[in-house]
Amino acid sequence: MKTKRAVIVQCRLSSSRLPGKALKMLGDKPVLAWVLTSMKKVKADKYYVATDHESYETLKPICKQNGFDCFAGDLDDVLKRFCDLIKTLKVETIIRATADNPFLFYEAAQASVEEFEARNKGRHPCDYLTYTGLPHGSGVEIFSAQSLLDAATQTDNPYDHEHVGPALYNHKDKFKCEFIKAPVRFNYPELRTTIDTYSDYLRAISIVNYLKNCKEPYTTEQIISACNSDAVNNPVVFVPSVVKGQGTGHLHRCLSAAVETKGFVYIPDDCTLVETASILDEYKEKGLENWQIINALPDQTFNPVIITDNFKLSPEQAQSFSKCKKLICLDEGSDFSEYSDYLLDIIPSYDIDRLPNLFDTSYISKPVNEKAERTHNIEKVLVCIGGEDPASLTLPAAQALVKNLPGAKVTAIVSDVEKYRNILNINFIPPVENLREKIFEYDLVVSHYGLTAFEAAFAGCAVIMVATTKLHERLAQKYDFAFIPHGKIDSLKMQKALESPLLYPQMKMSIKQKSLGSYIQKLALGKKLYCPVCGQKSEESGKNAKPDLVISRNAGRTYRRCRNCGIVYMSFTAEEEMQYKKSYFFEDYKKQYGKTYEEDFNSIKAQCTRRLEIINALQDDLGGKNYLDIGCAYGPSLAAASELGLNPFGTDISEEAIHYVKTKLRYPSACSAFPQIDCQKEFGISQFDSVSMWYVIEHFKDLDSVLSKISEITKEGGIFAFATPSGEGISAKSNLDHFYTISPIDHFSIWEPSKAQKILKKYGFEVIKIVSTGHHPERFPICQKENIQKGSIKWNLIDKYSHLMQLGDTVEIYCRKKADK
Numbered sequence: 001m002k003t004k005r006a007v008i009v010q011c012r013l014s015s016s017r018l019p020g021k022a023l024k025m026l027g028d029k030p031v032l033a034w035v036l037t038s039m040k041k042v043k044a045d046k047y048y049v050a051t052d053h054e055s056y057e058t059l060k061p062i063c064k065q066n067g068f069d070c071f072a073g074d075l076d077d078v079l080k081r082f083c084d085l086i087k088t089l090k091v092e093t094i095i096r097a098t099a100d101n102p103f104l105f106y107e108a109a110q111a112s113v114e115e116f117e118a119r120n121k122g123r124h125p126c127d128y129l130t131y132t133g134l135p136h137g138s139g140v141e142i143f144s145a146q147s148l149l150d151a152a153t154q155t156d157n158p159y160d161h162e163h164v165g166p167a168l169y170n171h172k173d174k175f176k177c178e179f180i181k182a183p184v185r186f187n188y189p190e191l192r193t194t195i196d197t198y199s200d201y202l203r204a205i206s207i208v209n210y211l212k213n214c215k216e217p218y219t220t221e222q223i224i225s226a227c228n229s230d231a232v233n234n235p236v237v238f239v240p241s242v243v244k245g246q247g248t249g250h251l252h253r254c255l256s257a258a259v260e261t262k263g264f265v266y267i268p269d270d271c272t273l274v275e276t277a278s279i280l281d282e283y284k285e286k287g288l289e290n291w292q293i294i295n296a297l298p299d300q301t302f303n304p305v306i307i308t309d310n311f312k313l314s315p316e317q318a319q320s321f322s323k324c325k326k327l328i329c330l331d332e333g334s335d336f337s338e339y340s341d342y343l344l345d346i347i348p349s350y351d352i353d354r355l356p357n358l359f360d361t362s363y364i365s366k367p368v369n370e371k372a373e374r375t376h377n378i379e380k381v382l383v384c385i386g387g388e389d390p391a392s393l394t395l396p397a398a399q400a401l402v403k404n405l406p407g408a409k410v411t412a413i414v415s416d417v418e419k420y421r422n423i424l425n426i427n428f429i430p431p432v433e434n435l436r437e438k439i440f441e442y443d444l445v446v447s448h449y450g451l452t453a454f455e456a457a458f459a460g461c462a463v464i465m466v467a468t469t470k471l472h473e474r475l476a477q478k479y480d481f482a483f484i485p486h487g488k489i490d491s492l493k494m495q496k497a498l499e500s501p502l503l504y505p506q507m508k509m510s511i512k513q514k515s516l517g518s519y520i521q522k523l524a525l526g527k528k529l530y531c532p533v534c535g536q537k538s539e540e541s542g543k544n545a546k547p548d549l550v551i552s553r554n555a556g557r558t559y560r561r562c563r564n565c566g567i568v569y570m571s572f573t574a575e576e577e578m579q580y581k582k583s584y585f586f587e588d589y590k591k592q593y594g595k596t597y598e599e600d601f602n603s604i605k606a607q608c609t610r611r612l613e614i615i616n617a618l619q620d621d622l623g624g625k626n627y628l629d630i631g632c633a634y635g636p637s638l639a640a641a642s643e644l645g646l647n648p649f650g651t652d653i654s655e656e657a658i659h660y661v662k663t664k665l666r667y668p669s670a671c672s673a674f675p676q677i678d679c680q681k682e683f684g685i686s687q688f689d690s691v692s693m694w695y696v697i698e699h700f701k702d703l704d705s706v707l708s709k710i711s712e713i714t715k716e717g718g719i720f721a722f723a724t725p726s727g728e729g730i731s732a733k734s735n736l737d738h739f740y741t742i743s744p745i746d747h748f749s750i751w752e753p754s755k756a757q758k759i760l761k762k763y764g765f766e767v768i769k770i771v772s773t774g775h776h777p778e779r780f781p782i783c784q785k786e787n788i789q790k791g792s793i794k795w796n797l798i799d800k801y802s803h804l805m806q807l808g809d810t811v812e813i814y815c816r817k818k819a820d821k
């Protein structure tokens with residue numbers, strides 16, 4: 001006879017962390033409906049929602065719509081609620097799900113109930129069974145109806161009564177409970193799909209949005225692909241300024257990028273920008289969806305990429321945002337930009353002293369409507385001094401214009417038209433919707449430093465900037481705008497501005513408009529990295545929660561210096577990851593060095609011979625000659641070592657390279673992603689007399705495990721030597737930002753010889769020799785300035801100076817493993 005089954009979904013509306021979560025909307029239906037649609041796919045004889053009396057009336061219609069019956073029972077004694085329901089059903093097997101899991105694996109539920117029944121028909125009966133290893137929130141429990149009824153009578157433990165399963169599995173002496181590792185298809189313990197918190201809810205929204213073209217309920221594979229998607233792993237949250245007095249430009253820009261990227265936009269309930277609601281409506285017509293607007297920020301459990309367009313971050317904001325997955329700031333004007341992983345300036349920054357990663361005005365949304373012809377006749381004038389005009393500059397500016405331009409029609413945008421009702425000759429109007437596309441109608445626009453000024457310039461209008469601070473004055477000058485200096489406005493000052501040769505701005509900026517949304521999307525997928533030696537922990541546990549100091553920013557990357565160990569490292573990269581395939585040694589190598597790796601083999605080998613001779617000279621007389629080259633590539637150093645009488649061993653991540661070393665050069669070598677190598681197993685040697693890394697050490701994101709491993713495989717008294725670009729060479733010293741801009745995208749740490757000892761000491765090494773290499777007199781600024789020719793006396797002097805002062809652009813560091821670590 002067939003066993004009868006009941007699916008029971010447990011649901012209540014009183015949740016402390018996220019009240020009413022079962023009714024929260026996901027896509028076009030409440031969370032509970034998602035759960036029921038999914039559980040309906042599991043074959044059963046009865047389908048029930050078990051709730052409390054208070055929630056019953058609310059939930060009943062949803063249950064009915066989805067083919068479930070609704071049962072009301074005890075609110076707190078959930079065990080009793082279940083038993084009361086079970087007593088009314090004539091079934092043997094219960095499949096229990098909870099209403100906070102909209103992405104249940106119904107295939108796994110079906111498989112587990114079949115397994116449960118098979119066991120109970122066979123020789124391994126059990127009372128309870130569940131799969132382990134499913135995403136948190138995708139699993140169900142299967143148990144015998146009778147066993148649960150028995151269990152309930154045998155426990156008065158409050159915990160057992162607040163739940164269901166524990167009455168069985170916390171009493172394994174009486175009940176046989178099976179926790180079975182789920183089949184591979186369902187095994188994703190690192191994923192989370194449940195809705196317990198607001199952050200979980202936002203994740204669920206992202207999953208639904210990602211899968212919106214799929215039929216519901218979603219399959220296991222669909223749910224997993226959504227969980228691993230960029231939208232779910234790098235959720236973007238825009239944080240625009242919605243503060244009265246800071247203008248509407250920030251909100252406009254974020255909403256427009258959110259329409260493009262489908263990111264969330266954080267609008268706190270207490271936002272003071274009066275135009276917010278109407279602007280939101282404007283963008284809803286352009287495709288902004290309701291779910292995109294959030295009024296609380298997700299926490300670490302749905303770790304967002306924060307994009308701020310917030311005018312000025314507060315120190316608290318900067319600190320808390322920097323703990324998120326990534327912090328990307330647009331036109332950030334505070335003193336806390338150190339916290340930001342990436343600074344993008346679109347309108348040249350308010351704070352002109354700090355350097356952004358990228359300054360690019362082509363991300364300003366240019367008006368579609370432009371002046372057809374540039375007449376130097378000023379007939380229509382617009383005064384638009386942002387938002388609430390805190391400095392009250394609008395009226396004096398407009399009056400000065402009337403005086404200077406008799407006959408011209410002067411219009412001024414003000415938030416309160418009534419206030420100006422008695423002033424003649426000036427046309428006062430309220431804020432204009434979509435001003436950008438109307439600005440071309442004016443011949444002259446008088447504005448403060450902000451988007452409108454740039455948009456007017458792009459539309460072909462004459463522009464006068466009214467400097468609201470000294471800083472704005474400098475900015476207006478920097479970007480070649482006619483301006484009225486900071487302070488009172490009078491008609492004389494206006495006259496001077498009108499006579500300025502800069503009245504029609506020659507936009508130096510590129511004309512081609514770029515998409516801000518897609519650039520933000522690219523940045524959001526960028527990688528945040530921590531100190532390769534100290535890792536993330538040191539930053540978190542650091543006494544001062546300050547971020548590591550920014551050394552340099554460029555369009556693709558940010559570099560910082562670790563406060564703890566002093567190393568300079570790449571802390572953010574928006575560039576694609578490098579693959580060390582054959583092309584790395586051939587095409588890429590040629591691109592970087594101008595010749596192929598093979599062509600270069602002999603000259604590389606000669607360098608290796610020189611370095612190995614240094615190692616030999618430094619080596620204590622250990623009697624051993626075992627030498628390991630990590631990142632041996634096609635084996636030039638191994639060949640050099642062999643000629644010097646050493647026993648060479650090599651390892652490299654490139655299979656092609658190792659194949660070449662093994663078959664052509666015939667040296668023992670192993671393909672490995674160092675430090676994942678067992679040298680004893682691969683070579684029969686656990687410790688080497690010397691270990692080298694030639695231009696390899698800078699490629700590791702996790703140097704700590706690399707240096708620990710090297711320490712482990714180097715004999716006491718043995719030598720570890722490496723070569724790497726120098727962060728203290730002439731290129732870095734003469735133009736730091738250029739040096740970091742051209743630093744290859746796969747160099748994660750930059751070594752400064754003066755800091756090496758401190759870092760290496762931690763791993764039991766003592767630096768005993770530093771050789772400055774890569775001397776290039778032509779890279780000295782004086783050489784370029786005075787056009788000093790190669791071979792000349794001055795050239796030779798600079799070369800000598802470079803050697804003496806150790807200003808080479810590369811460096812070799814030799815250290816000895818100390819006897820007692």
Ligand SMILES: [Zn+2]
Nearest residue numbers: 531534562565
């Ligand atoms: Zn560090």
